[in-house]
Amino acid sequence: MAIFGSRPEGIKMAPVVQALRRHPDWFETIVVSTGQHREQLDQVFAAFGLAADHDLAIMQPRQTLTDIMVRALSGLDELLARERPDLVLVHGDTSTTAAGALAAFYHKIPLGHVEAGLRTFNKYNPYPEEINRRIAGIIADIQFAPTPRAREHLIAEHIDPGTIFVTGQTGVDAALTVLAQPHTFTVPALRQVDFSRHRVVLMTAHRRENIGEPMRNMFRAVRDLVDRFPDVLLIYAVHLNPAVREIAWPILDGHPRILLLDPLPYPDMIHLAARSYMAMTDSGGIQEETPSMGVPHILMRETTERPEALEAGVILLSGTSYEGVYAAGERLLTDQALYQQMARARNPFGDGQASRRIAEYLGWYFGFTADRPEEFTPGR
Template identity: 55%
Template structure:
């Protein structure tokens, strides 16, 4: 069999880009098998292109859909409409989408409407609460329904899918492509693009890197997070906090109200992906409500205090790499203080095994695609977390 197959890769946000660019790179390493087209929706704009530039990838199509204060309804309708024509014109043999964003949802539905097979990278994640994370939990479930190849990062993802009735013949445990990307990106000689970080990371004390942006945490939960971190910094004179603040006006208003004016709390604008990865590797501790950071911090043996009530990545909690703290001020303050004072507790989390990957997920995914299309006879071995 020597006919190339057309693979269209669709994504739209920076997290998707960082996780899918290693897959795109691996696809492009095999031009004898695949003709690869990258389509971006522009769900994020500047941050998306920063990630693309880092991995040396130029999209073939950019729908440029991002609007100020865009609603989910606007973006969903615009993305499905825009992708519809692109898919109709190109007629790919396979469409790859990632995770649980609106772009992933729209890419999956648009492919389904044209009866194009779908491969879902990062399939099977579940929090089992449709409103947390919102709207991602419902998005990922819908994407799995329309997918033909389900690339689960861990065995838990595979088990979730099988419990819901998906055939094991279409589920592949690959590891997490975020691990591939983080390993590629981290460097001991790295110079930060955000110039303030070059001096901040040389702080003699301990650095806590913090992020907070989830919609379900807007309001009181986010205020309690910020109260907790301010208490910690007030009480620990060797601790500083670096917080790249999300562009959401709601997040920025709360963050600057609660955290500005402290000489050891550094509020930055959003930083580029390579800066974030190299900041994580140089931090002592991470506090976040992020999904993706749960996969990245174990790469660098950094404990993560997860400021959420649920997680769709329970592997990290089970492995003791992540502590699910909820959003109450007291619980966040208590566990953060303990990690700063209890060496045994800290070391136990820092030395936890990485349950998410070994840096080979992208190669597995591309080999599975090659097997699916008949280019190779054997499937790769699955990731064993």
């Protein structure tokens, strides 16, 4: 049983579900959506040709973290009691992840955690994701760590090394699959963008810990960057969270070279990222995807649970102050040597085979194959 509820989880779990379903003689794969992000998750299902076998439909307007956890845990408790899967799979760090892990634990069902072992060691940044990851990590029977660094974090927390398997990042699988397909933008506004005339900067910003003054600082800085560089066109896919939109529109709306859009269908988002000059986000997942496209990335956060990106030189960590965001943006827009260095850096997160490795590992785990599959090694 694969449980997910948000757009990022759906994107990163869709290739895993597809890989598992290539082995119908091994697995019956059941997909459960909590519906934590209703409209945005529906886009992912459509992009990957998937459908939920069970939909808890928990989303409510202006839901709190407590609302999400209580409704997800309650719905999953009833579902697990009825279905009794042999294994529950959760992904990453959302409230759905933590609820799925706890529900599996309460029913004494083995748990696999995809994208295990990412840490900032700051429980409030990212919030609540750092603690959601740790909850899943404590409970999981199988730790699918995306990188060797993630494995090291788990071992430092006294996780049995025999339960850890390094896979690479399933989000890279999803992005490379979509990029390999011919694509015409489905959003009309994107079809009007002249990529030969503008340096397009793709932006996303939605993190809960950034809502408020940090987000205002970020938005003021990017608006001033667009004013400073007349060839820059900023495209911001604005999260549906009303608290984000109430900050974004007063600062960014009305500028002739700032395009505010609703969240994009995943294929549009990936092909837009690939055609962009650079990305400026507070996202976790996009910083794993853009290195495969040769697109430098400014991460507008105070911390990152993906230090491999900093070490590989594929992102700049700007912080959330006006000065930090503006300086990082100005640097990438003026320093061509730095830009080319970042664009040519190797992606440390994956090679497009993570989902296959997970399916093969589970085939070995359940005794369908004799040999434990080979793990992901960055740079190989």
